[in-house]
Amino acid sequence: xxxxxxxxxxxxxxxxxxxxxxxxxxxxxxxxxxxxxxxxxxxxxxxxxxxxxxxxxxxxxxxxxxxxxxxxxxxxxxxxxxxxxxxxxxxxxxxxxxxxxxxxxxxxxxxxxx
Amino acid sequence: xxxxxxxxxxxxxxxxxxxxxxxxxxxxxxxxxxxxxxxxxxxxxxxxxxxxxxxxxxxxxxxxxxxxxxxxxxxxxxxxxxxxxxxxxxxxxxxxxxxxxxxxxxxxxxxx
Numbered sequence: 001x002x003x004x005x006x007x008x009x010x011x012x013x014x015x016x017x018x019x020x021x022x023x024x025x026x027x028x029x030x031x032x033x034x035x036x037x038x039x040x041x042x043x044x045x046x047x048x049x050x051x052x053x054x055x056x057x058x059x060x061x062x063x064x065x066x067x068x069x070x071x072x073x074x075x076x077x078x079x080x081x082x083x084x085x086x087x088x089x090x091x092x093x094x095x096x097x098x099x100x101x102x103x104x105x106x107x108x109x110x111x112x113x114x
Numbered sequence: 115x116x117x118x119x120x121x122x123x124x125x126x127x128x129x130x131x132x133x134x135x136x137x138x139x140x141x142x143x144x145x146x147x148x149x150x151x152x153x154x155x156x157x158x159x160x161x162x163x164x165x166x167x168x169x170x171x172x173x174x175x176x177x178x179x180x181x182x183x184x185x186x187x188x189x190x191x192x193x194x195x196x197x198x199x200x201x202x203x204x205x206x207x208x209x210x211x212x213x214x215x216x217x218x219x220x221x222x223x224x225x226x
Binding site (some may be wrong): 089 | 149155156170204206211215219220
């Protein structure tokens with residue numbers, strides 16, 4: 001049962017344009033959401049997060065939007081740069097079965113073309 | 115502040131052997147989680163340890179086990195290695211619930 005879904009395995013955009021990465025979740029107990037960026041042969045690095053009490057969080061070129069009613073979040077990167085090319089993982093955190101869990105999606109590979 | 119340290123970075127083992135991977139979390143972090151990454155499968159959760167106790171476990175066979183020491187360092191062991199165990203194994207530490215996880219560089223395990 002995949003609780004965090006990233007339905008697009010890959011995304012390709014032109015440098016300077018907007019990149020929009022999407023993520024859906026199924027469990028309404030999730031209350032904290034995160035995005036990670038991963039380069040090959042390295043561990044994921046934390047990018048940005050959002051609490052369920054907010055619907056938007058911005059950090060420089062990165063903005064995360066949360067739509068709780070749709071159980072959907074998205075990461076916007078504006079403007080996209082070639083260095084943004086990486087795999088992006090969405091993650092959700094919340095209490096399930098008495099313990100707090102952090103669940104990751106399968107990732108979306110973003111390619112930003114010069 | 116030092117980050118999450120995983121050793122070794124690379125490992126080649128033969129089918130049937132066993133392997134132990136090590137993870138030192140960020141100082142002060144008591145939660146350590148392990149993930150397996152294979153192409154197309156994303157980050158698959160193995161288990162989480164908190165204060166030397168396994169708090170959560172993913173859907174992996176019993177060949178995969180772990181432990182955490184009193185200094186929060188953690189080890190992961192895989193016995194009777196199979197070719198399908200070849201993957202990048204990632205360790206992450208957290209300061210607590212509702213906080214971001216910080217990952218190590220990973221251990222690339224190749225089973226031949």
